[in-house]
Amino acid sequence: MTEPPERPTQRDIARRAGVSTATVSYVLSGRRGGAKPPPEETRQRVMRAVAEVGYQVDHAGRSLRRRRSDLVALMYPAPSSPWSDRLAEQMQEAAAERGLGVVALPMSDSAAGEALLRVLRERYVDGAVLLPDCPVDPDEIAVLARQGLSLVVFDDDLDPDGFDVVRQDRGRACREAVEHLVAAGHRRIAYLGHPGEDRWRSARSVKLRSYRQVLQQHGIGAAPDLVLPVADSRPDAYAAVRELLRRAEPPTAVVSATDRAAIDAVWAARDHGTAVPGGLAVTGIGNIPEGLVIKPSLTTVGAREFDFSAQVARLFERLDAAAPLPGEVMAARWELIVRESA
Amino acid sequence: MTEPPERPTQRDIARRAGVSTATVSYVLSGRRGGAKPPPEETRQRVMRAVAEVGYQVDHAGRSLRRRRSDLVALMYPAPSSPWSDRLAEQMQEAAAERGLGVVALPMSDSAAGEALLRVLRERYVDGAVLLPDCPVDPDEIAVLARQGLSLVVFDDDLDPDGFDVVRQDRGRACREAVEHLVAAGHRRIAYLGHPGEDRWRSARSVKLRSYRQVLQQHGIGAAPDLVLPVADSRPDAYAAVRELLRRAEPPTAVVSATDRAAIDAVWAARDHGTAVPGGLAVTGIGNIPEGLVIKPSLTTVGAREFDFSAQVARLFERLDAAAPLPGEVMAARWELIVRESA
DNA sequence: CTGAAAGCGCTTACAG
DNA sequence: CTGAAAGCGCTTACAG
Structure with missing residues (x-):
């Protein structure tokens, strides 16, 4: 038979130590308004009782009372x-x-x-x-x-x-990344996005919108088959980029909504025999430390610190x-x- | 002046709806012991008051009473x-x-x-x-x-x-991984571990102990300079393996406490011009999905599902x-x- | 210096 | 069907 679990309360401690629950609380919290704390002898008795029964304060009681x-x-x-x-x-x-x-x-x-x-x-x-x-x-x-x-x-x-x-100011930064690719002469730019990203409320889909906006400003039609919802899965991102590179007209650049997927894009290109950035330029978003490790190191967008x-x-x-x-x-x-x- | 923040309580709702707090609670919780729930008309009044003041139940009160x-x-x-x-x-x-x-x-x-x-x-x-x-x-x-x-x-x-x-049964699995390397003829086997791992309580340091134990069983002295505390940082792991490979007598195999660091070991080897596994065999621990993506795919230890x-x-x-x-x-x-x- | 008492917001057995 | 009341465990202003 497992005995019913019992958590001791401050009343149990008070009884055991022969003091009131107020004193128990004062001892445990170390607070006492402005007044002097209970004397050492009382404190000891309380602490002994606490140790004996393994008392732990109950969060619900405390936070209801303290309102925090x-x-x-x-x-x-x-x-x-x-x-x-x-x-x-x-x-x-x-x-x-x-x-x-x-x-x-x-x-x-x-x-x-x-x-x-x-x-x-x-x-x-x-x-x-x-x-x-x-x-x-x-x-x-x-x-x-x-x-x-x-x-x-x-x-x-x-x-x-x-x-x-x-x-x-993520929108500006993301647009700068796409501008950077366009300025380098890229026209077929793929986008690795979050699954469902085009159904998200405006602020959340800032990456996809930045991509589309810059392409449009430059009169580059955003081919729907260059937008792939694989940025949240490394295996998916790797496979997607391999597939992109096997196409008759592969993209020359990739923007990824995550650095993780961007890194897999770099590996996919390397494994496909495509040079980065020569054959495929890759830009991530997020600036994770891992981007500094890979060769070539990852161009990305994010906070510096x-x-x-x-x-x-x-x-x-x-x-x-x-x-x-x-x-x-x-x-x-x-x-x-x-x-x-x- | 920001007015003092006020969360409405069930008393406020009760007053507003002209019912008791008991009824408010019954309506909100949908519970009523075995008895019938309050009639629709009452329910509506309560719900309207709830919506008007934006009432949300207070966790502390509820959990103190419900004891969960x-x-x-x-x-x-x-x-x-x-x-x-x-x-x-x-x-x-x-x-x-x-x-x-x-x-x-x-x-x-x-x-x-x-x-x-x-x-x-x-x-x-x-x-x-x-x-x-x-x-x-x-x-x-x-x-x-x-x-x-x-x-x-x-x-x-x-x-x-x-x-x-x-x-x-992580110990057995980790030992199998090291055995696998020894069986393939490796003698200089490096270990990428967690920082501070050798000071952890026994169960937590199972990876390092497995490594040492198998080497010892095979009479291979574990060179201290082959044990590196870099498994929790991808940049550190990458740099450490590059350094290992530049040594006069580089290791021929690496066991890493994390798959992440193992993957960086693979990239470090590739970037150094060392074939994997030909020049450097690499084993991870953890079996993360990313290990399936890289080339060569990662040998590791972990749960299959x-x-x-x-x-x-x-x-x-x-x-x-x-x-x-x-x-x-x-x-x-x-x-x-x-x-x-x- | 210490304790009795009120009360935080909620739920629920119980009386009406 | 509804409400008054007790009480979950704690803290704290207050009386003694």
């Missing part, structure tokens, strides 16, 4: 990337200094993604950073902020409104603020980073 | 991988069907990792899956399970004890169980997967 969860979230579009990993790490370091926890919310496009919004709506967390391309309704963001959730949102369209907005400390600091500033802070615009501009592959 | 958080966690060692992403996705799908949420807890090795344990200890979540190599004290796992947390733990050493254990549905199903079975379930052992064996690179 001491937890922050990082929401990002799945799959994870070196950038989301890096941000998670920096958030954890800053949070740990304050005794807070961090949870990651990888959003997939399915109904399951919608379920994750509950974590913000129902106040499992006190604040969150939203990386670009999370499928979240902008109106909802403002509502969440108005209800007191601390929010730092990466978005190029949204205006701050009780939450902070980090501008990356692998660092989110300003944004993380701002989140905690917002969390610490006594009164709600007005929304602020921060810059973390994407740039065209020309290396060897294009 | 309706949230489960996935804990895994940072950085994320295709496997952790896949598991997160499968957990989210299964959780969404039940109206539960999923949070990811990427554990880094720092103090920040320790802070994440609070999420389990203080009952932010009802259950969790722990992927291998999370730096969590085994004793603590049993304590958490005894307090009613539903736990499915990937571990080759731990015995089930109120939680389920998934056995991968990119699927966690059995483990996810077990977690939810445990969550749904009326009485605590005894611990069970599940198998998800790692295997040596011989492809082209070794």
Whole structure:
């Protein structure tokens, strides 16, 4: 027989230590308004009881009373990337200094993604950073902020409104990349995109739109058979580029919505005997560290600094603020980073 | 002036709709014991009030009363991988069907990792899956399970004890990989490991120990300068292998603790003009999908099926169980997967 | 210095 | 069919 699981409460500790629950709470939290903390002898008795029964504070009780969860979230579009990993790490370091926890919310496009919004709506967390391309309704963001959730949102369209907005200017940077290819004389330019990208709301499909826009400006018809939804799968990207190169009229350049797929494009070209950039120019989007490793190194678009400390600091500033802070615009501009592959 | 953020409560809704908070709760939860739900007219009034003020249930209140958080966690060692992403996705799908949420807890090795344990200890979540190599004290796992947390733990050493254990038998599989290289005649075998791996508790350092053990069994002295802590960084792995190949006596084979670093070893060899596997045999550990894409395809060690549905199903079975379930052992064996690179 | 008591927002057995 | 009331575990202003 497994005995029914029992979590001891502060009442159990109080009984055991012969004190009130108030004293238990004071000892455990180390808080006591302005007053002096309980004397050492009492403290010892309480701590002994805590150790004996293995007491752990109950989050639900504490957070109901304190009106805060001491937890922050990082929401990002799945799959994870070196950038989301890096941000998670920096958030954890800053949070740990304050005794807070961090949870990651990888959003997939399915109904399951919608379920994750509950974590913000129902106040499992006190604040969150939203990386670009999370499928979240902008109106909802403002509502969440108005209800007191601390929010730092990466978005190029949204205006701050009780939450902070980090501008990356991704559209300009992506267009620069395509311009770079056109300026080099390329006319048959393929695009490796996210599956379903052309059905996404405007801000999320910025990469595909940038591609189309620049081609159109230069009077280059965007051949539909050069747009392939393979950027989220390395095997698919590799296979797609091999297929492109076997065509009668292969493209001379590729823009990929992800650096990962761009790297596979480089390998596909190499394995096909096509020189990069001579036979096929390749540009990625995202600037992941791996792009520096390959030969030729990857031309891409993204932030230069692998660092989110300003944004993380701002989140905690917002969390610490006594009164709600007005929304602020921060810059973390994407740039065209020309290396060897294009 | 930003007005102080206010979240409406069920009392506000009740007042507005002219009903009791009990009725509000019944309408919102759709529950009513065995009894009939409130009539349509009442329901409408409540729902209108909910919409008007943008009411969202408060997690702390609900979970304190219900004694459950309706949230489960996935804990895994940072950085994320295709496997952790896949598991997160499968957990989210299964959780969404039940109206539960999923949070990811990427554990880094720092103090920040320790802070994440609070999420389990203080009952932010009802259950969790722990992927291998999370730096969590085994004793603590049993304590958490005894307090009613539903736990499915990937571990080759731990015995089930109120939680389920998934056995991968990673040691055997890793030794097979090294044996495979020795059998092919290799004697100078380098190892790309995790930084700090030789200071980890036994179960976590299984890869390094497997490498050393097999070499020793065959009387091959493991040269310390062939063990490099670069497996978690693609740029570092690439640079390290280039350096290895420039040595007077370069290794003829490489075992990497991660497939990612193994793939970079392959590129480093190619870029150095060394044939793989002819000049340098390369074996990874982990079996990520990318290993199928490269040329030559990657010989590695890992689970064959990119699927966690059995483990996810077990977690939810445990969550749904009326009485605590005894611990069970599940198998998800790692295997040596011989492809082209070794 | 310590404890009794109120109350955070919710759910639910129970009385009416 | 509906509502008053208790109580989940905690914290904290307040009285003693």
